[in-house]
Amino acid sequence: xxxxxxxxxxxxxxxxxxxxxxxxxxxxxxxxxxxxxxxxxxxxxxxxxxxxxxxxxxxxxxxxxxxxxxxxxxxxxxxxxxxxxxxxxxxxxxxxxxxxxxxxxxxxxxxxxxxxxxxxxxxxxxxxxxxxxxxxxxxxxxxxxxxxxxxxxxxxxxxxxxxxxxxxxxxxxxxxxxxxxxxxxxxxxxxxxxxxxxxxxxxxxxxxxxxxxxxxxxxxxxxxxxxxxxxxxxxxxxxxxxxxxxxxxxxxxxxxxxxxxxxxxxxxxxxxxxxxxxxxxxxxxxxxxxxxxxxxxxxxxxxxxxxxxxxxxxxxxxxxxxxxxxxxxxxxxxxxxxxxxxxxxxxxxxxxxxxxx
Amino acid sequence: xxxxxxxxxxxxxxxxxxxxxxxxxxxxxxxxxxxxxxxxxxxxxxxxxxxxxxxxxxxxxxxxxxxxxxxxxxxxxxxxxxxxxxxxxxxxxxxxxxxxxxxxxxxxxxxxxxxxxxxxxxxxxxxxxxxxxxxxxxxxxxxxxxxxxxxxxxxxxxxxxxxxxxxxxxxxxxxxxxxxxxxxxxxxxxxxxxxxxxxxxxxxxxxxxxxxxxxxxxxxxxxxxxxxxxxxxxxxxxxxxxxxxxxxxxxxxxxxxxxxxxxxxxxxxxxxxxxxxxxxxxxxxxxxxxxxxxxxxxxxxxxxxxxxxxxxxxxxxxxxxx
Numbered sequence: 001x002x003x004x005x006x007x008x009x010x011x012x013x014x015x016x017x018x019x020x021x022x023x024x025x026x027x028x029x030x031x032x033x034x035x036x037x038x039x040x041x042x043x044x045x046x047x048x049x050x051x052x053x054x055x056x057x058x059x060x061x062x063x064x065x066x067x068x069x070x071x072x073x074x075x076x077x078x079x080x081x082x083x084x085x086x087x088x089x090x091x092x093x094x095x096x097x098x099x100x101x102x103x104x105x106x107x108x109x110x111x112x113x114x115x116x117x118x119x120x121x122x123x124x125x126x127x128x129x130x131x132x133x134x135x136x137x138x139x140x141x142x143x144x145x146x147x148x149x150x151x152x153x154x155x156x157x158x159x160x161x162x163x164x165x166x167x168x169x170x171x172x173x174x175x176x177x178x179x180x181x182x183x184x185x186x187x188x189x190x191x192x193x194x195x196x197x198x199x200x201x202x203x204x205x206x207x208x209x210x211x212x213x214x215x216x217x218x219x220x221x222x223x224x225x226x227x228x229x230x231x232x233x234x235x236x237x238x239x240x241x242x243x244x245x246x247x248x249x250x251x252x253x254x255x256x257x258x259x260x261x262x263x264x265x266x267x268x269x270x271x272x273x274x275x276x277x278x279x280x281x282x283x284x285x286x287x288x289x290x291x292x293x294x295x296x297x298x299x300x301x302x303x304x305x306x307x308x309x310x311x312x313x314x315x316x317x318x319x320x321x322x323x324x325x326x327x328x329x330x331x332x333x334x335x336x337x338x339x340x341x342x343x344x345x346x347x348x349x350x351x352x353x354x355x356x357x
Numbered sequence: 358x359x360x361x362x363x364x365x366x367x368x369x370x371x372x373x374x375x376x377x378x379x380x381x382x383x384x385x386x387x388x389x390x391x392x393x394x395x396x397x398x399x400x401x402x403x404x405x406x407x408x409x410x411x412x413x414x415x416x417x418x419x420x421x422x423x424x425x426x427x428x429x430x431x432x433x434x435x436x437x438x439x440x441x442x443x444x445x446x447x448x449x450x451x452x453x454x455x456x457x458x459x460x461x462x463x464x465x466x467x468x469x470x471x472x473x474x475x476x477x478x479x480x481x482x483x484x485x486x487x488x489x490x491x492x493x494x495x496x497x498x499x500x501x502x503x504x505x506x507x508x509x510x511x512x513x514x515x516x517x518x519x520x521x522x523x524x525x526x527x528x529x530x531x532x533x534x535x536x537x538x539x540x541x542x543x544x545x546x547x548x549x550x551x552x553x554x555x556x557x558x559x560x561x562x563x564x565x566x567x568x569x570x571x572x573x574x575x576x577x578x579x580x581x582x583x584x585x586x587x588x589x590x591x592x593x594x595x596x597x598x599x600x601x602x603x604x605x606x607x608x609x610x611x612x613x614x615x616x617x618x619x620x621x622x623x624x625x626x627x628x629x630x631x632x633x634x635x636x637x638x639x640x641x642x643x644x645x646x647x648x649x650x651x652x653x654x655x656x657x658x659x660x661x662x663x664x665x666x667x668x669x670x671x672x673x674x675x676x677x678x679x
Contacts (some may be wrong), residue, residue: 018498018501021502022502022505025502025505026505026506029506029514030514033514033517033518036518037518040619044574096380107459154470155661156659156662156663157655159662160606160655160658160659160662161651161654161655161658162610162613162614162654162658163591164613164614164617165633165654165655166632168633168637168639168647168651169648169651171639172639172644172647176639176640177638188639190639191638191639191640205444230566288507291507292507292508292509292510295509295618296509296614296617296618299617300617300637307618310510310513310618311617311618311619313620314513314517314618314620315619322517326510326513326514329507330506330507330510330511331512333505333506333507334505334506335476337505
């Protein structure tokens with residue numbers, strides 16, 4: 001017993017050490033992204049053209065250059081720069097984006113971009129699991145039947161159609177074509193985002209097309225979440241189906257059936273729970289995948305999240321914003337994956353033993 | 358990439374306990390029996406489509422297509438008008454020509470990136486799986502670290518990094534030897550593919566190098582390198598071929614995702630990804646120019662997936678080991 005606990009602790013220790021190494025590499029990589037770009041970082045970050053003859057312009061440019069050099073500690077050796085940068089990063093100082101007249105902290109942009117991305121990932125995960133449960137159970141129950149075949153073919157198809165393509169098709173067919181003929185309380189726009197009006201129900205409005213509208217928020221997120229969810233749905237559904245098929249051959253299912261329990265009850269009460277473990281594990285481990293895909297889906301639907309921030313900073317050549325957003329997405333991905341991995345290894349002895357071997 | 362488009366990567370890491378279930382799911386047994394000798398009718402349809410797309414894309418400059426970048430004048434043309442079979446887009450460019458030349462760019466990115474991933478990742482995986490011991494531990498932790506990045510974000514960072522400084526014309530006289538956007542995409546997506554392909558090659562190599570014929574070769578006094586190349590590699594290759602096909606599809610999708618983020622193939626040259634990106638405003642975009650690249654992408658990726666699956670079934674290590 002105690003050796004078992006010890007092996008779990010050892011496992012957690014090893015995973016945490018691995019996490020620290022990966023975090024170091026990830027942050028070092030994003031740090032070097034700006035420092036090692038071809039050319040002087042200062043030239044990249046100064047937002048105005050440098051070949052001007054106007055005296056006052058020159059003064060402004062010179063002041064800006066000096067400020068950027070100081071802010072980024074560009075005169076320090078690289079390792080020291082990295083430590084300063086990561087120190088600021090941990091304490092919430094994500095650097096600044098420089099315009100001609102102002103210095104805008106990147107953390108402002110990031111703070112406002114995080115909620116939409118989190119919501120998108122959460123909703124699509126819920127949708128994917130909710131869709132996969134009935135479809136997986138029914139196709140396992142009627143294995144080889146018409147429903148099973150249709151489900152299999154559509155799962156295969158949705159794995160071949162990337163989320164952004166599904167998103168554009170949905171945006172057109174539902175958002176542009178179907179939406180005008182829906183009842184007015186359902187407003188599914190092809191693009192755009194209505195923020196969730198906070199946790200205080202007093203601020204909630206249930207009128208469509210008003211700023212704090214709760215239904216607008218959910219209907220607006222429906223298409224992006226769905227296009228993100230369909231690819232996951234296919235993976236989850238196939239997993240659940242194959243697990244269900246195995247479970248349905250177990251003796252306790254035969255026992256339950258012979259006691260005269262209805263098929264529906266056997267399926268949903270007796271067979272689903274032991275079959276859903278792999279599904280839930282994979283659903284957890286897919287959060288990282290979803291983060292990556294959400295970045296693209298946001299651009300398609302014009303949701304002002306991390307993906308849109310990254311895309312706009314690439315187009316606007318705002319390298320500090322790009323660096324910080326990439327670092328945040330990568331860190332979130334790494335940390336979530338590592339924590340879930342540890343959690344599942346501890347919870348499920350089968351995984352623990354496979355990994356330990 | 359990622360992510361991207363990362364759901365399709367799920368069936369690819371075979372070392373994973375949870376994912377063995379995906380593979381076990383596979384085809385219904387009767388079907389597998391029937392298709393055992395070949396790749397089935399569907400496989401041939403998929404292969405024909407791929408050959409057709411590759412041939413048209415490869416021969417595009419020799420075929421009588423309009424220029425994919427020449428802007429016309431007058432109103433936008435719908436389908437089947439004035440010799441423009443797929444109509445024109447909002448800049449009056451011929452959609453069919455853009456689709457064909459776009460296929461060229463997308464396929465170069467897809468096959469090129471996977472070629473890099475296969476050569477580098479494949480050799481590393483082969484070495485790790487065959488040598489085992491410390492080499493394996495070192496290489497495997499390297500792959501794990503690289504796989505810890507979100508793939509699309511890694512590709513995105515690499516592209517930003519490789520792109521020539523300031524695409525604005527102001528201060529760039531010294532970038533004569535800079536890479537084209539297609540080359541950059543090939544390198545970036547290729548690098549992202551390396552650890553994925555390496556890990557799969559390693560797993561396949563591990564299972565093959567424990568077989569009796571390897572032991573027999575060793576007993577006859579063959580050196581490690583010779584066994585690796587002459588005995589193990591030929592058996593690993595078929596499995597890798599199917600993984601390569603699946604990866605090409607993922608790389609093509611990744612190009613699309615990167616286009617949407619603003620770092621795809623540089624316009625005005627077309628790729629399927631940047632055609633979709635240019636026309637992504639569904640309220641006003643011409644539908645022929647938006648839907649045709651989506652359909653082409655879908656059919657091509659599906660054909661790659663189907664053919665990859667069919668080949669995997671045909672050469673499945675576990676089944677043939679029985």
